[in-house]
Amino acid sequence: GNSVTQMEGPVTLSEEAFLTINCTYTATGYPSLFWYVQYPGEGLQLLLKATKADDKGSNKGFEATYRKETTSFHLEKGSVQVSDSAVYFCALTSYSSASKIIFGSGTRLSIRP
Amino acid sequence: DTGVSQDPRHKITKRGQNVTFRCDPISEHNRLYWYRQTLGQGPEFLTYFQNEAQLEKSRLLSDRFSAERPKGSFSTLEIQRTEQGDSAMYLCASSLPRLAGVHNEQFFGPGTRLTVL
Numbered sequence: 402g403n404s405v406t407q408m409e410g411p412v413t414l415s416e417e418a419f420l421t422i423n424c425t426y427t428a429t430g431y432p433s434l435f436w437y438v439q440y441p442g443e444g445l446q447l448l449l450k451a452t453k454a455d456d457k458g459s460n461k462g463f464e465a466t467y468r469k470e471t472t473s474f475h476l477e478k479g480s481v482q483v484s485d486s487a488v489y490f491c492a493l494t495s496y497s498s499a500s501k502i503i504f505g506s507g508t509r510l511s512i513r514p
Numbered sequence: 515d516t517g518v519s520q521d522p523r524h525k526i527t528k529r530g531q532n533v534t535f536r537c538d539p540i541s542e543h544n545r546l547y548w549y550r551q552t553l554g555q556g557p558e559f560l561t562y563f564q565n566e567a568q569l570e571k572s573r574l575l576s577d578r579f580s581a582e583r584p585k586g587s588f589s590t591l592e593i594q595r596t597e598q599g600d601s602a603m604y605l606c607a608s609s610l611p612r613l614a615g616v617h618n619e620q621f622f623g624p625g626t627r628l629t630v631l
Contacts, residue, residue: 405556444518445557445605445622490556500609501547501570502620504556 403428407491407505414481415513422476422508424465424491432493434458434467434474435502439488448476448489483512516540518623520606526629527596534592535626539608546589547620548581550574551603563589564611596630603627 408423426432436448436458449458454469463478474491491505519538527533539546544565549557560579561571565586575581578596583589593600604627607620 444624445607447619450619492556500545500618500620501559501562502549502557502607503559506554506556 403432403493403495403503405491405493405503405505407489408508410488410507410509411511412508413511413513416483417480418512420476420478420481420485420510422489422491422510424474424476424505426472426474426491426493428472428493428495430495432495434465435492435494436463436465436474436476437490437492437504439490439507441487445490481510481512483514486510486512518606518608518621520604520623520626522626523624524627524629526631528631529596529598531596532592532594533596533628534590535604535628537589537591537606537608537623539588539606540621541587542610543608543621544586544611545609545618545620546583547607547609548589548591549605549607551605551625552601557605560591593628596628598630601628601630 451458451467548560551557563583610618
């Protein structure tokens with residue numbers, strides 16, 4: 402079945418550091434890939450998405466590229482801020498799954514000033 | 515506020531009691547989803563509706579769980595004879611229908627946190 406595996410946390414970085422959170426997936430067909438973010442005390446929000454191979458999703462300085470050959474969708478940001486502290490979820494959906502989202506287990510990110 | 519709303523935000527109950535949660539989706543969205551999120555895990559799909567029709571249920575949804583969307587607008591999720599293992603965050607999401615293979619974004623509500631004592 403379809404699944405998502407992401408880097409375990411927590412991840413603690415200093416402000417302005419480079420961020421990578423690894424994500425790999427298993428899916429039949431051609432899934433759409435997502436990163437969701439959950440800030441403290443808030444609901445899940447879509448951060449970025451990519452719907453086909455080699456697409457790059459980007460938002461708020463975050464980027465992720467859909468790599469079909471390595472079945473990966475790693476999240477990167479060049480210079481993190483304290484306000485980026487949150488839990489990040491890699492996720493996928495596929496046409497065969499009626500758009501239900503399959504989430505990874507989440508990575509908690511803490512940024513030190 | 516035109517986002518997805520859920521009520522209550524928190525519910526504490528004793529084992530064996532029944533609980534019901536409500537979700538109000540974004541008004542023009544005809545798809546509605548329920549997910550469950552336990553501590554330290556990502557959300558897991560429970561069920562979804564297109565209009566009033568319940569089209570898919572996860573095997574996570576035991577016979578103690580029932581969801582309805584009677585008029586294709588708000589939805590309720592009921593858990594009968596609650597167990598401590600039911601303690602989790604219950605999330606609702608809504609979206610426009612999927613067209614021509616294009617995934618439409620699901621917008622999530624703030625969730626209902628259930629604690630079963």
